[in-house]
Amino acid sequence: MIERINIATAQEQTFNLAYGDKTYKFSLSYNDFQAYWIMDITLNDLPVLTGIPMIEGINAFKGLEYIGVGSFYLIDTTPDSTIALDVKQDLGDRLALIRNA
Numbered sequence: 001m002i003e004r005i006n007i008a009t010a011q012e013q014t015f016n017l018a019y020g021d022k023t024y025k026f027s028l029s030y031n032d033f034q035a036y037w038i039m040d041i042t043l044n045d046l047p048v049l050t051g052i053p054m055i056e057g058i059n060a061f062k063g064l065e066y067i068g069v070g071s072f073y074l075i076d077t078t079p080d081s082t083i084a085l086d087v088k089q090d091l092g093d094r095l096a097l098i099r100n101a
Helices: none
Strands: 002-005 013-019 022-031 036-043 046-054 071-076 095-100
Antiparallel strands (some): 002 095, 013 022, 022 036, 036 046, 071 095
């Protein structure tokens, strides 16, 4: 099932997603030095995965299927725009977080 995760625009944030009887906490923060968003995942306040780079158009969880949370992508919803994508400012607006569970 493919779904767009509703997230706030251009800010660090956390959100919860349920998988079966488990609820994972996902955190997004921006790495200014590398110029990309980073995702951390916790379960019961214990780290599951940390420091996952979120690069536009690339499955951030490729090779990590064993944790069972599906695929996550940042997708430019207006790829034909003549205005350059601002990865930091466009998160949650033009840059959508997509999950394929």
